Amino acid sequence: MSDTLANDLITPDVDAAPLLSQPGVSMLKAAPITRLSLRAREATLKDAGSAFGVELPVKPMTCNTGQKRAVLWMGPDEWTLLAPADDLKATFDAIEGKHESHSHALVDISERSEAVIVSGEKAVWLLNTGIFIDFSLETFPVGTVTRTIFHKSPVMVWRTGTDTFVVEAWVSFMDYVSGLLVQSARELEAA
Template sequence: MADTALAAPPRSPLAHAADRLAAATRASRGAIRLAELPFLTQVNVRLDAKGAAADAVGLALGLQLPLEPDTVVRAGESTALWLGPDEWLLVGPPGNERGLESRIREAAGDEPVSVTDVSAQRTTLLVTGSRARDLLAHGCPLDLHPRAFEAGRCAQTTLGRTQVVLVSRDEPRAGFWVLVRSSFAGYLADWLLDAATEYV
């Protein structure tokens, strides 16, 4: 007899913390907003930035891969983060992994390219509000002043002793994305909630 039980829907790494993140957001009255953005598509791309594949991939995606260190390029719902001279992280809406991978491989043709779906490796925390920079500064070694880490910048760094990719979003009042490995997400959420107590 066939097993007709439906598979359980995927559970995000911070599903257990959603109520506490929402409560801290409400209590801060606009100073801090904390939320998980689960299941975002995340595809790591490595190729020669000066080769033909870089331009072809940029055209196929509708956004050019950023060439300036620690910068972000956004077009529509897709965002490209510079991680190194030949490495980028493409972030998009949930469920777009296979389509994104296929477009990149097809665009690159015979040029050497590495395309890896890392969507399940990390989750994303959204940190916004009037005190978002202050909150992150409690545990991040970077200078987060807007002159030093302006909108449209990203960095691989640490936050509360956890390795993260920190993105200063370029939309008005969009705050920050904190991309953290799923296995450390619970710890980082607890750290953020503890650090946010002075704002609630």
């Protein structure tokens, strides 16, 4: 597995100013992407992966990536599929075409969530101000993904590099999440 996952998919939004930029840690708003939620049975996973272009992971808290594609394990029968923003219709139609005779749920959640990219040698410290997970590389290696709570907000955290994390939250919570991260970073800067 590459040390930096999805660097061709999860990229900074070039139209947005950095949310945080200080020695040791930065936070950038991620560019919009296609997000699909797939709920399906084990018998159809191979077809879904074939249609999407990336095999669906079956091991908890893992991901599989391909060129401009990522699949994140969210639960025993649930995955989040990520693709470029302009691939929504083609991706959706390809998966639906493979599953028309199988029970499943495929939902476009692209507008539901936003993501920020938190990176730098102090990224773990910053995330641990509101998430009580051991983010050491031994426990939470590159490629690990989980749902959790940041203070009082549900978030998804995906480690895409040694010192790089994607933090995703619902649009209605993102100002709260990013605001608390910036506030916590001020404490780091003062220390």
